[in-house]
Amino acid sequence: MSAEPELEDDLGDRLGTRGMKRVLTAHTRQDTTRYAQFLAAQLVPGDVVLLEGPLGSGKTAIVQDIAAAIGESAIPNSPTFILANLYDGGRLRLIHCDLYRLADLKEFMDLGVVDYMEDSVTIVEWGSMLRARFPDHLHIEIVPLVEEEARELRLSSASDRWIKVLEAMEFGTLAVMS
Numbered sequence: 369m370s371a372e373p374e375l376e377d378d379l380g381d382r383l384g385t386r387g388m389k390r391v392l393t394a395h396t397r398q399d400t401t402r403y404a405q406f407l408a409a410q411l412v413p414g415d416v417v418l419l420e421g422p423l424g425s426g427k428t429a430i431v432q433d434i435a436a437a438i439g440e441s442a443i444p445n446s447p448t449f450i451l452a453n454l455y456d457g458g459r460l461r462l463i464h465c466d467l468y469r470l471a472d473l474k475e476f477m478d479l480g481v482v483d484y485m486e487d488s489v490t491i492v493e494w495g496s497m498l499r500a501r502f503p504d505h506l507h508i509e510i511v512p513l514v515e516e517e518a519r520e521l522r523l524s525s526a527s528d529r530w531i532k533v534l535e536a537m538e539f540g541t542l543a544v545m546s
């Protein structure tokens with residue numbers, strides 16, 4: 369097991385001293401879809417997934433893959449003016465938020481989305497402002513690599529359930545926060 373100090377420090381800062389991370393490499397768009405399908409199979413109502421990564425890194429792509437994997441026929445996108453969309457055509461209700469234009473947590477709370485989160489899976493682009501408010505979230509940082517379709521997907525969480533999922537995954541590199 370190897371730890372990357374930069375990410376470990378980052379996670380330690382916001383989550384305290386415990387947690388787990390797994391780093392996956394997607395060489396192609398299709399690889400990302402496979403990882404998203406794996407994650408989709410783990411999701412339960414109440415889950416919060418926070419996606420971070422630069423513009424065009426694949427945050428919306430992962431939401432689209434997860435939506436398809438749970439049987440939703442509509443294809444999520446990141447609309448210019450709408451901050452949250454609800455999809456209830458799949459085996460789970462999905463809330464997709466893009467908080468790029470939101471100033472702070474209060475603005476998010478004012479949206480009223482929270483009322484639906486307990487019964488839904490909520491996936492949030494640019495959702496770093498929600499980290500402390502939803503401490504059991506799964507965090508996914510997407511890091512574009514040199515080759516066009518290559519991405520590093522850095523999954524991390526401090527919640528017991530996600531820690532078990534990250535430990536059980538049979539691909540990528542696992543590191544423990546202690």
Ligand SMILES: Nc1ncnc2c1ncn2[C@@H]1O[C@H](COP(=O)(O)OP(=O)(O)O)[C@@H](O)[C@H]1O
Nearest residue numbers: 394396397400423424425426427428429517519
């Ligand atoms: N491995 C990959 N994973 C995710 N997206 C990829 C990958 N390779 C290429 N892409 C492409 O990168 C783009 C990502 O766009 P998008 O998901 O809208 O990014 P974001 O929401 O992060 O701004 C899409 O056109 C997608 O097809």
Ligand SMILES: [Mg+2]
Nearest residue numbers: 427428446493
């Ligand atoms: Mg997007």
